[in-house]
Amino acid sequence: MKTFVCRVCGHVAFEQAPVDCPVCKAPIENFDNNPEAIHMPEDPENLTEMEKKHIPVITISKECKLITGGECIDVHVKVGEIEHVMESEHYISFIDFYINKRYLARFNLRYKRLHPAFALCLNVDGGLLTVIDCCSVNGSWMAEVNF
Numbered sequence: 001m002k003t004f005v006c007r008v009c010g011h012v013a014f015e016q017a018p019v020d021c022p023v024c025k026a027p028i029e030n031f032d033n034n035p036e037a038i039h040m041p042e043d044p045e046n047l048t049e050m051e052k053k054h055i056p057v058i059t060i061s062k063e064c065k066l067i068t069g070g071e072c073i074d075v076h077v078k079v080g081e082i083e084h085v086m087e088s089e090h091y092i093s094f095i096d097f098y099i100n101k102r103y104l105a106r107f108n109l110r111y112k113r114l115h116p117a118f119a120l121c122l123n124v125d126g127g128l129l130t131v132i133d134c135c136s137v138n139g140s141w142m143a144e145v146n147f
Contacts, residue, residue, distance in 0.1 A: 003038060004031040010094070010134055012037065014101040022103050038132060038142045052081040054141040056095070056131040062147075064121055072121050073147065079116035079133045090137045092116040098130040 004017040009024040017031035041051045057078050064072030079092050086092065091111035095118050097104040107118040116133065130144045 001035065002033060003035050005034050005037045006030055007032060010140070011103070011106075012096065012132055012140065013103070014098075023106055038140045039138070040142055047081065049082070050138070051141075053084050054080055054133065054135055054138055056133050056141065056143040057081055058129060058131055058143055058145045060129070060145060060147045067121050071123060071125070073124065073126075075120040075122055075129065077118050077120075077131050079141075084116045084133075084135065086111045086114060086116060088112065090135070093134050093136055096132045096134075098132075099124055100127045101130060 002015050004013040005011070006021045006024065006026055007030045008026040009021060011021050011023040013031065017028050019028050020026070021030065039054065041047055041055060047055065057080065059076040061074040064074050066072070066074070077095060079095065084092050086109070088111050092109050094109060095107045097120060105120065109116060126147050128144060128146050130142060132140050132142045134140045
């Protein structure tokens, strides 16, 4: 899988770099092809302690509790099976969301005041949800789920 990373904001694009970064608007020249930019578990059935603290945990509910009268899917994401620390020198700086490998949204986090978690109300029928979090010390980590 080709993985392009924006040198300005860390946004990840799959298969090809965008003309302009959807997060920071940097031009395509600011993207590097880096297939090793995202960490994934070596063995999903036996996660290491590092993986348990960094890989996003995704929970999908097709019963939306916030939006009524329409199609809505609740997505809850927390960083790590073991909650990741949020200290000034070591924290999760953002969580990015993709549907079918297309960028959807970014949630920026501040250390100390927020837990490394976020919830979305999606207006889609289903697909492949990809979540990438960025640790200030240990880089980017990814999880995916079909729903």
